[in-house]
Amino acid sequence: MYGQGQAKVAILVVLIIVAGVGGYFAGSSSAPPRTVTQTVTQTAGAPGTTLTVTQTVTRTTVQTVTQTVTTTAAPTQQVIKWRMPTHAPPADPLTKTAQHFAELVKNASNGRLVIEVYSSGELFPVGQTLDMVSRGAVEIAVTYIAYWVAEDPVFALFSSRPGPLSKPDEVVYYFNSVRDILSKRLETRGVQLIGMLNINPPETVMSSKKPLTSLSDFRGFVIRSIGLSGEFYAALGARPMTMPGPELYQALQLGTIDGAEWGGWLDNYFLGLHEVVKYILEPVAGCSIHADAHVDGIVIVNPSAWRSLPEDLRQVVLTSLKGAFADSIMIDYYANMLAKQEFVKRGITINPIPREDCAKVKEIGISLIVSQAKKSADAVEYAKRLIKVYNDLGYSDWASDLEKALKSGGLI
Secondary structure (H helix, E strand, O other): OOOOOOOEEEEEEEEEEOOOOOOOOOOOOOOOOEEEEEEEEEEOOOOOOEEEEEEEOOOOOEEEEEEEOOOOOOOOOOOEEEEEEOOOOOOOHHHHHHHHHHHHHHHHOOOOEEEEEEOOOOOOOHHHHHHHHHHOOOOEEEEOHHHHOOOOHHHHHHOOOOOOOOOHHHHHHHHHHHHHHHHHHHHOOOOEEEEEEEEOOOOOOEEEOOOOOOHHHHOOOEEEOOHHHHHHHHHOOOEEEOOOHHHHHHHHHHOOOOEEEOOOHHHHHHOOHHHOOOEEEEOEOOEOOOOOOOEEEEEEEOHHHHHHOOHHHHHHHHHHHHHHHHHHHHHHHHHHHHHHHHHHHOOOEEEEOOHHHHHHHHHHHHHHHHHHHOOOHHHHHHHHHHHHHHHHOOOHHHHHHHHHHHHHOOOO
């Protein structure tokens, strides 16, 4: 396309100078016919470009000949198209953020890279995402690593689990502290981590049809959960089951489940859960219900597809990813407050988790970390990084108890 990477076109200009043209060669009306051939290199422009060619002729003068030629435009640069599935429903904030990211990429690349976004299950089941990206069936994906907790203890530790983190900046620090370990484990699955697109907000809530006032209310509770969060609820006597987000509304409506964990207020609102639940149990600062603030949208790519992108487009993707992530933090913060008001307007009972239950949350949370750390050297290193993260962020009680538990288990 014009204006970007203009190609140079060699134009062969053949000027036939015919003897007898008055004044062509000063002082000689009988000069023999002469053919002058000149190659002109010009940057391709619009058809009908006027070229001024100066040719020095052996005799007594220099003749300037203006020749109009039709140039052939450089071929339009190929548009690269990628497909990007997500693990969220169409109306979910994460899917909207993915679409925003794709728009940023398109604009920043001047349309050279177009990423088509697909919501959960449109292309294939969410559980096949790692395999599909590895095989190159899709080039890029936003996914939640908790779907593969049974396959790698590092994936389990990176997914939702009890913890003290509650602020976006804490999650960013945490992500950067363990990113190399997560990248290493993802590489064994044939995919490459390039960043994060979304984090679960501080207000990770539990939506329920039954009254919830404390952790003791979960005994016998049938709950939608995933990853180590499910093990957390099992330790409380609940019966966790995995279920895709789009199915939660009907499952709660029909009584298939008693409650569901699906992110924060905004996530629950877009699923319509405010229409079918009556109670909410919410966290308090430094004490989660089933999961502290965490990354629930990592971005992975097929390594070959990534390497095949020109360097400038790779930078466009990375820069756009950072921009979309920053925008999501700001938008989700205010949108979550507005979404919570919709639950309040519905008359839904909202209870904070009792402070006296926080010790139980920490006890179970640390036991889950230790159980995963026992499974691999990378998981041990991950747990050690968590000690530093907790200390650095001011959660010294979590750091101290985790360190003691790892030492007691002979892991450090």
